[in-house]
Amino acid sequence: MLRDLDYSIVQQCMHCGMCLPTCPTYAETLMESSSPRGRIAMMRAIADDRLDVSQAFAEEMYFCLGCLACQTACPAGVDYAELIETARAEVERRGVLDTPKRNMIRSLLLRRLFTSRRNLHRLGRLLRLYQRSGLERLVRVLGLLRLAPRSLRELEPLSPRISPRFTHELFASDYARKNPEKSTYRVALLSGCIADICFAHVNSDTIEVLQANGCEVLLPATQQCCGSLHGHNGEVELARQLARENLDAFAAETGGLDHLDAILVNAGGCGSHVKHYDRLLAGDAVYAECAHSWSRKAKDIHEWLAEIGVRPARPAVAPHDEPLRVTYHESCHLKHGQKISDAPRAILAAIPGVEMIELMEADWCCGSAGVYNITQPEMSMRLLDRKVGHIIDTGAVVIASGNPGCTVQIEHGLRQRGYTARVEHPVSLLAAAYRAESPKE
Ligand code: SF4
Ligand code: SF4
Structure with missing residues (x-):
């Protein structure tokens, strides 16, 4: 209160x-x-x-x-x-905003879906089937969306693509066995909720970059959504419950938090929240101490790579003739919530062939802001328009951004304006540069 x-x-x-x-x-x-x-x-x-x-x-x-x-x-x-x-x-x-419809949506999303990884995965698999089976295309061609409620129609262009495989599947098949035999650091990765099923490639790029920088990476399988969605939307008790579940999962599956050098997050919004688990659980007699250890070790991926001294990528085997024009949009919770601004730029500087073009108002919100683009569509689109205008002025072909919500929002804005450019996580750009680099001499 x-x-x-x-x-x-x-x-x-x-x-x-x-x-x-x-x-x-x-x-x-x-x-x-x-x-x-x-x-x-x-x-x-x-x-x-x-x-x-x-x-x-x-x-x-x-x-x-x-x-x-x-x-x-x-x-x-x-x-x-x-x-x-x-x-x-x-x-x-x-309860001043309570209506039956609002209560039902909040209960479904905040209590049923985003408190259960299993339910999120189930929904993710259903949506993947819808997107890949041709049903989505059919619905669009036949204009069936016109029959859907307005809120669903507005949401549709903002819905991200579901990854072919979720993070834990990718990790088990491709990455767990690639951990360096003699690692310098031992870290655990928070794979997120939406990021886990829609940005699994960013999580796997993160793991790849960490392994290439001497880190053994652990991915606790029983982890949950970090709870930032709940904390930012007035559901503090649910945020506490999820924090406790994550403390338990990470402690049990890593041999204890004391055995980790860092707990890493690659989404600005989630990182800003999990760094404050200590404050969230300060009054909890059982979890306060563990939450304190967690908060000391929780780090954003850019921050961590800067701290350990990221290895610059070697020039590519087949370098492009033209430099890659990249601009950087600062996620609010990375810049203002965590005060991280230089580290992502340092990662971009570690990539050969990148020409950095500074974005005007780089740290001005793009209007994504968690679920703001759903709850306040008009203001959200005004801010997006302002952001995309500045992006177009740079002439960049890649927009680097360290938060999945910003990525979805900016991609939507670029599509609306017919501007061809891709939005990538800085770590994904570095992972691609590592894959393309020439062999060591
Ligand atoms: S900057 Fe804004 S929030 Fe801070 S003291 Fe001044 S008016 Fe208050
Ligand atoms: S919208 Fe304004 S008041 Fe709200 S967090 Fe951003 S700067 Fe602060």
Whole structure:
């Protein structure tokens, strides 16, 4: 509850307004209530009992992207991440946005689907069959989507492709036995929920790059979704439950967290969340200590590779005549949530033939923001349009991005504008460069 939150967090804001120019929703609306300062003022009024948790307050809390650009800009060190998560949890507790339809969707997604890896895999297999059997094409050709509810129609172009094989299948068949015999580091990888079934290639590229950099990689099979979706959407108890399940899975399947050098995450949004398992479970007598060890070891993949000194790729056997024009979009939770900005660029610099072109407003939210593109489609598409315009100005043929949500969103924006370019994880680009490199002399 906002009233229970440490009052020093609620009153940190000194109303200076330095965050305003960095806030995408304020820039688009010029409304004080849609700015970080305005939102914090409302939260404080609730904590002080001067304002009720109304529908208008609730809608404003969900109109915020949670991009945390305000947190980076704030000279007073306001912990906006904690404030917005607490405010949304309060909105859910009071039920001011409850409708039968909303409750049903939240229950299905947050309680049934994203708390169970088994259910996610089942759905993934069904969707893969739909996408690959020709049924999807038939539905599109016959225009059957017109018969679907509006929300489903809007979701369809944003639905990612399901991977031919999920991460654990790829790991078991192709990577587990390739761990270096004499490894310098021992690490475990969080494979994610959507990433596990839709971006399995990014996970396998990550494993490949780690193995090429002297790491033994473990992939705990009983791991679950990291819980960031739940934490960011007011379901703190579910986020705690998933954190506990992951602590158990990683400890049991790696011989204990003490035997790991790092727990690695390749998605900006998930990394930002799992680094705070210690805060999430601080009041848990059983798990607090383990969560503390976890948070000390949790690292973003770029951060880790920079820390151990990533091996640059050697020139390719058959190099391209033209340099590869690459630009980099910063995921909000990588840049603002984790303060990681140089490391992904260092990885791109380790790839021969890459010509880096800086993107204007590289750290401005693309409008993906978890499920924001579903819950707030209009604002999301405005931000996407702004992002894609800047991308087109660079003339890049590859957009590097370290978060699956941004990848799906930007790919959608590029398709809409008819601009031909691909969106890749920096680690995937490095993995491809390793595969193409000339033999050692
Ligand atoms: S999190 Fe992003 S959208 Fe929300 S107030 Fe901060 S800058 Fe604005
Ligand atoms: S920059 Fe920080 S202190 Fe200043 S108004 Fe924004 S949140 Fe408050």
